[in-house]
Amino acid sequence: MAIDTVERFLAALSPHHREEVQRRPREEQERLAGAWEAELLKDTDLDTLDELSPPVAESEAAARVVKGLFD
Template sequence: MSSDMVERFLAALDPAHREVIGGKARAEQERFAAAWEEELEQDADLDTLDELSPPAAEQEAARRVVERLTD
């Protein structure tokens, strides 16, 4: 997986989650980033948000992924 995707995912996180996920092993960061990318591709609601504000869509997808994978 491209380190760019992990970096983009980390950038989309709020500061508290960025610190937590940034402290995880590289493989775990890649797992979160892959789930984030899938969330962005598959969620139709995010498509609408992405048209209005791509950064907001990325942040919302990141929030959902972290909540889903850390609960």
């Protein structure tokens, strides 16, 4: 069974940010997950990191997406 984009995004977040995002409405979670996927696709530095460690690349992209939301 495939994990949906929101679940993958939540898994890539730090525990603190994951809790914060989970408190938000599903629509906002989906918007953030979409921004996360776009970040993964557009950043060529993440492509190289993704080849070395996919979870690290996903976490880096997730951190970029939520950076301004909670700081």
